[in-house]
Amino acid sequence: MEAEHQQDGFIVATLAEAVALHPAATLFSPLTAGLDPHLATMACTLPIGDNNDTLLAATADGTRPGASTFAAVLAHDPFRRPAELLDQLQAAGFRGIANWPSVAPLAGELAAALDHSGFRFEEELALIRLAADAGMNTALVIHTREQMAAALEHPPGMLVITPGLSSPDAEQREKRSETVLAMAAEGRRAGAGSVNIHLHPGFKALQSATRPKGVGAIRHHSRS
Numbered sequence: 001m002e003a004e005h006q007q008d009g010f011i012v013a014t015l016a017e018a019v020a021l022h023p024a025a026t027l028f029s030p031l032t033a034g035l036d037p038h039l040a041t042m043a044c045t046l047p048i049g050d051n052n053d054t055l056l057a058a059t060a061d062g063t064r065p066g067a068s069t070f071a072a073v074l075a076h077d078p079f080r081r082p083a084e085l086l087d088q089l090q091a092a093g094f095r096g097i098a099n100w101p102s103v104a105p106l107a108g109e110l111a112a113a114l115d116h117s118g119f120r121f122e123e124e125l126a127l128i129r130l131a132a133d134a135g136m137n138t139a140l141v142i143h144t145r146e147q148m149a150a151a152l153e154h155p156p157g158m159l160v161i162t163p164g165l166s167s168p169d170a171e172q173r174e175k176r177s178e179t180v181l182a183m184a185a186e187g188r189r190a191g192a193g194s195v196n197i198h199l200h201p202g203f204k205a206l207q208s209a210t211r212p213k214g215v216g217a218i219r220h221h222s223r224s
Contacts, residue, residue: 008216009027009218009219010024010027010221011026011032011033011100011218012027013030014030015058015059017221022068025218026069026070027139027218028069029051032072032100051072051074051077052074052077055072056092065094065096069094070096070097070139071089071094072100073089075102076103076123082130086127086130096137097128097139098138098158098160099128100160102121103120103121104141104142105164106165129154132156137157138156138158139160140156140160142159142161142162143162148161152191155192155193157194158193158194159193159196161196161197162197163202163206173204180197180198180206181206184197184211184212188212195215196218
């Protein structure tokens, strides 16, 4: 178990935390890291501020992101075109990017409404691929096997499989945890490179489960 934890990365609120945790991979997400993980998973739907502007502002004092830090971006930025956003992130010193918060785990009427408004996983995937073409390190958050299949057409540097929203139904949470672990093993067999599971605290089975060989995890730093 200790060897597994050496592969773990973290969702962090500050660049100082990211620097302190180096060389562990960190998703720098100042707007979501302090939220309850259930709300963080839904943060792309919450009117809580300009996610990407907050990321960029964090470097205004000259603080430079580390090599293992991924800017956790809202891909559906209403204020910046994808290429413009990537240029700004690189100018601010970010060498990595992740699609967090993400629409990937959302389903039902909420997902349908977001899809109608152009908030789609495909847009996130396109941004991550554009970032890879620009030479950035990439982490892609996914939730379903269909999303994983699309991701593996051009594998990101890091694949993060999230269990999604925590259900009040214990049996559903157990089944979802089993699915995440199975997907992680499938991703490793498919040659996805770095494969990680999102250790959402609402899914207790994932916290104690034995992970497939070579699979890491992304934890909420303030709740580790």
